């Protein structure tokens with residue numbers, strides 16, 4: 001019995017340690033082995049999502065412990081042996097008011113930061129750059145209307161073609177490149193079925209619907225590559241249309257744009273119209 005209890009305590013302790021230490025393990029930009037927590041934050045929105053997550057974790061832990069204590073008290077003090085003559089009490093106004101009002105207050109406590117977070121996510125600040133994102137079966141394409149309207153397709157790198165450091169099922173041939181510390185507005189749509197553009201480290205997940213333009217935004221605070229995946233089941237290769245966003249300095253971004261303009265304007269899309277021309281015409 002004793003060793004069983006000790007094993008249980010060790011298990012609970014380990015689980016708690018794992019949850020709280022996982023913030024250190026949680027990869028930024030991509031998942032990491034043994035990760036439990038959310039991915040590390042690369043934008044102010046994701047930082048706020050982390051804070052909200054910890055608030056909820058704290059509240060739910062307190063509630064679970066409180067209920068556990070009540071159950072233990074009931075089991076120990078009011079079992080048949082220690083309390084052979086049960087009381088006939090059926091009403092207690094004070095307790096009934098409390099168990100109505102306290103949960104309401106907890107919900108209000110949750111609602112305030114929740115609405116604040118939604119407001120931050122949904123109110124797009126004045127963008128420094130706009131990237132148009134289009135979901136296809138089964139790849140993403142990107143256009144840069146503010147930088148000459150060039151555009152390109154972004155396909156998964158097959159496992160056999162992976163270079164060193166490229167994560168399996170996440171690396172793509174053409175990454176979306178954006179400047180760091182700038183407000184990037186994304187306009188998301190689809191050319192066929194519903195997809196969803198999601199990058200966990202940005203706190204962004206927005207549906208790509210055919211015939212509709214959805215907007216979101218992010219401001220990446222650290223240079224690096226951040227990976228995401230299509231998050232709306234969209235067909236056979238749903239799992240094979242990753243998203244890779246590379247955040248670089250402003251100077252590197254300008255250099256990339258100059259090079260990308262000449263590289264991608266020569267590529268025709270299915271319509272036969274040069275992508276750069278098509279972007280300008282729209």
Ligand SMILES: [Cu+2]
Pocket residue numbers: 135136194195196230231232233234238241
């Ligand atoms: Cu998809």
